[in-house]
Amino acid sequence: MGVGLAGAMAGCLGGGGGDDDVHFITDYYNDAWQPLWDDLESSFEDETDIPMNIEEGGMSGTQEGRLAQLIQSGDPPDANTSTFDQVADIWETDQLETVNDVVSSIEEVNGEINTDAFLGEGDELYQIPHGLYVSNFQYRADIYETLGLDVPETFSDVLENARIIDESDEVDARGYGLAGAPTGKSQDEILVMLASAGISGIGLRWSDPDTREELEIHWPEDVVTEVLQYVKDLSQYSPDPTSIGWAESLSQWVQGQYAQCYHLNAWPIGVTAQTAEANDNDDLRFVAENTEIIPYPMMDGVDPDENWLSAPAPDGYHIFANGDRPGDAKQWFEWLYADSMEQTASFYETDPGRFLPTYADVIDSDAFQNQDIFQAHPHLLEKLEYVQDEIWGNHYGSVDEANTSSPESLYMQRQWFYGEMVNRVVTDSMSVQEAYDWGYGQLEEAFADAQEQFG
Numbered sequence: 001m002g003v004g005l006a007g008a009m010a011g012c013l014g015g016g017g018g019d020d021d022v023h024f025i026t027d028y029y030n031d032a033w034q035p036l037w038d039d040l041e042s043s044f045e046d047e048t049d050i051p052m053n054i055e056e057g058g059m060s061g062t063q064e065g066r067l068a069q070l071i072q073s074g075d076p077p078d079a080n081t082s083t084f085d086q087v088a089d090i091w092e093t094d095q096l097e098t099v100n101d102v103v104s105s106i107e108e109v110n111g112e113i114n115t116d117a118f119l120g121e122g123d124e125l126y127q128i129p130h131g132l133y134v135s136n137f138q139y140r141a142d143i144y145e146t147l148g149l150d151v152p153e154t155f156s157d158v159l160e161n162a163r164i165i166d167e168s169d170e171v172d173a174r175g176y177g178l179a180g181a182p183t184g185k186s187q188d189e190i191l192v193m194l195a196s197a198g199i200s201g202i203g204l205r206w207s208d209p210d211t212r213e214e215l216e217i218h219w220p221e222d223v224v225t226e227v228l229q230y231v232k233d234l235s236q237y238s239p240d241p242t243s244i245g246w247a248e249s250l251s252q253w254v255q256g257q258y259a260q261c262y263h264l265n266a267w268p269i270g271v272t273a274q275t276a277e278a279n280d281n282d283d284l285r286f287v288a289e290n291t292e293i294i295p296y297p298m299m300d301g302v303d304p305d306e307n308w309l310s311a312p313a314p315d316g317y318h319i320f321a322n323g324d325r326p327g328d329a330k331q332w333f334e335w336l337y338a339d340s341m342e343q344t345a346s347f348y349e350t351d352p353g354r355f356l357p358t359y360a361d362v363i364d365s366d367a368f369q370n371q372d373i374f375q376a377h378p379h380l381l382e383k384l385e386y387v388q389d390e391i392w393g394n395h396y397g398s399v400d401e402a403n404t405s406s407p408e409s410l411y412m413q414r415q416w417f418y419g420e421m422v423n424r425v426v427t428d429s430m431s432v433q434e435a436y437d438w439g440y441g442q443l444e445e446a447f448a449d450a451q452e453q454f455g
Helices: 033-048 063-072 084-092 100-110 141-147 155-167 185-195 221-235 246-254 267-279 282-289 326-337 341-350 372-376 378-395 407-413 417-426 432-454
Strands: 022-026 052-056 079-083 128-133 135-140 204-206 215-217 260-264 291-294 313-319
Touching: 022 326, 033 052, 033 326, 033 341, 063 084, 079 084, 079 326, 084 313, 084 407, 084 432, 100 128, 100 326, 100 341, 135 141, 141 155, 141 291, 155 221, 155 260, 185 221, 185 260, 185 417, 204 407, 215 432, 221 417, 221 432, 246 260, 246 267, 246 282, 260 267, 267 282, 267 291, 267 372, 267 378, 282 291, 282 378, 291 378, 313 326, 326 341, 372 378, 407 432, 417 432
Parallel strands: 022 052, 022 079
Antiparallel strands: 079 313, 128 313, 135 260, 135 291, 204 215
16 A cells, blocks of 8 residues: 555564664654654764664554563664553653753743653653543444444444444445454553543553542442443454554554444544655545544543543653663754654654644644645644644643553553453453453553552
């Protein structure tokens, strides 16, 4: 499918790091990123004599293994890209550098950071933010129109639409694309479903919401099992869920394999639009223009004001204190983002729709809005702005005590048993009740580990 889908493949630009270069592992990589990284790397090396080694780390669920391998071998990279929860245990053991000075330089060019999500404690920052991930529901408006479907408001609505789509002879798409691989997208998807059911997805809440000094387990059996049953019911209208992760969900959306899915920001639209322009394909332009975005529907009987989504996850760069050249890595990122608004905006064109910029002035800037992809696909920019203004603006932060931002909660978000529960249910290796009982045991063990690590 050309441009936009190369990011689905885990490959490698460079090898392991060494004393002579800045080793940087990133999942910001596709056919548009590759030539940009090549040009930036060459220009930076010419200006500073600092050699770069950029390695593609793969999507969520892959890069963590690579990081663990390097750290255990005593050869950590100098920097990586990830959400903060992916490096929470690394941060807690003092293996990350503070980056306040770099972020301050970037803010002078691009505006202040627009998130209160956890990036460190006190005044110390440990992530150079790039973009935010806002969770939502995406559907094919043309298929809805063909079949006379209403926009879903509840889980039951999603299921009924999935059934009608799946059984229809008028469309080729399956009813829903459910992520059921044991790590990666399935993790995010069920956490959002649980939040849409009015509870903490990770199973933790404040013992006292006023003091917020201590977390406790709260994962009510009736709610969690209802969500798991919803997952199981959806799976019958999906292509093989175990084959669907982040990368596959993008490529399969481009290919029109299903008409509904959970995703982030306007990423499926962006990949489809990018691929359409690369291949001059009107059919893909049609798919991009007919992809609509709404907040993820709520469990039946749960008011949207009871949604436990707290804050979009910020993704960005982390500097490893035990790397060979952390100071040079900082210089690299300051050089990348503090040069000009035009250069910063160009980074979002490589993955259009994947990220909401984390710096306040970027999305409204001429440099961002005048990008070729948005000129060719104004629908993409419109939906990205809708995600920021409507979904993030009005469907996050409804429940004040849902903000459990802390090292413990970050640690829990990267425990893979949530996604493994989905996998066990959709593969029928466990019943819904068995999956809940197993998951609750995993929750207790992981929370005990989090308390021991983070106190």
